[in-house]
Amino acid sequence: MxxxxxxxxxxxxxxxxxxxxxxxxxxxxxxESADFLKKDPSQFMHRYKDLRESEAVAFIAANLAFGRREQILAHVEQILNEAGPSPCDWILCQKYKDFFPENEISFYRMYTNTDMRLFFDGLRSILEENDTIGSFFKRKWSEAGEGVFLHQVIASAFPAECKLLPHSKDSAAKKVNMLLRWLVRDNSPVDLGFWTWFxxxxxxxxxxxxxxxxxxxxxxxxxxxxxxxxxxxxxxxxxxxxxxxxxxxxxxxxxxxxxx
Structure with a gap:
């Protein structure tokens, strides 16, 4: 417990x-209706029938979900257009490194191309070793100590230099907790409830x-x-x-x- x-x-x-x-x-x-999806970044994970693809896209969309909603949607769309039909393949083949060269040019607000590369490096390492992202975090959660929150377990799986994830123990971790809402809640027209283990x-x-x-x-x-x-x-x-x-x-x- x-x-x-x-x-x-x-x-x-x-x-x-x-x-x-x-x-x-x-x-x-x-x-909480299907209409909510039209202007919300949760819409993107609904495009994919494959669990692994939906999870990966949820991670991408949630971690860019701050600021004006129109800008959030535009930047996530830009990444997914570049990634093509299989974002997971795009990540595993490290094609994101072509899209995000290692430099300090801003991609979205305070996130630079280097920040985005670090995020995708973390996501790639999870995808390389696990059937699904959820199976990885289910195992990590079972190993977590007393008083640890799931959003902290998720953040710790990414490089410490990655600014997209909150590494402070006191952080409210808004984006990750929104992601968890998407992935855990079931019987919802918005949230997909893949992670039945939580x-x-x-x-x-x-x-x-x-x-x-x-x-x-x-x-x-x-x-x-x-x-x-x-x-x-x-x-x-x-x-x-x-x-x-x-x-x-x-x-x-x-x-x-x-x-x-």
Whole structure:
């Protein structure tokens, strides 16, 4: 048993106003729909029938998912157009090194071509040795010590110099926790639920800017710091509404923020 589960399950009794709970339930149902995919980077993993391809594309899309959504989609699309029908083959054949020469020219925001190469180096090493990305992290998770979070296990599998992954223990790891939502939650028109070995009740809320803002305005949290402590606090709070699936609240809070 990992410390994460114990920490998240130590929530207090439900003390949220019924009106707020009903509002969040309604918003989650409204925004967790196939329409959500149209403007969200989660759309890309749905293009591939092969599990291995979908996982790899999910990793690419999630780790570029910050900033304006139009720019995120454009840059992921650029990579996938270059990669062709099999992003995994493109990665394994190291063709990404032609697309991302080793230099400090920006590819997307603060991420340089060298940063992108390091990310794909990490992804390639996982793909070379494992049938699926999920099977690799299932094994790594089973070996993780007490108090370790899955997003930390994922980050540690990539080079320490890779800026796309959060290597600080205090990081809220928004992008990786969003990735985990995609890969763990099932019975969803958005999330694909490939990783059945991890429980969705143990997922952490991704602290997007919109989620932080709405959570503070609604009184779910009182914090301006998007760190691991705040992610745990918010996850506990929304688990009072969605006890078996707390990050369902991500759709409610993100959707409310984007559309308000």
């Amino acid at each position: 990992h410390g994460r589960t114990d920490e998240l399950n130590s929530s207090s009794k439900n003390n949220l106003p019924a009106e707020l709970a009903e509002k969040l339930i309604g918003l989650a149902c409204k925004y 429980s969705k009740k143990d997922l952490l809320m991704p602290l997007d800017t919109h989620v932080m803002q709405q959570s503070n305005e609604l009184g779910l949290i009182n914090s301006k710091s998007a760190n691991l402590k705040t992610a745990i606090e918010l996850t506990k709070k929304v688990a009072e509404i969605f006890p078996s699936d707390p990050v369902k609240a991500d759709f409610a809070l993100f959707g409310l923020g984007v559309n308000s």
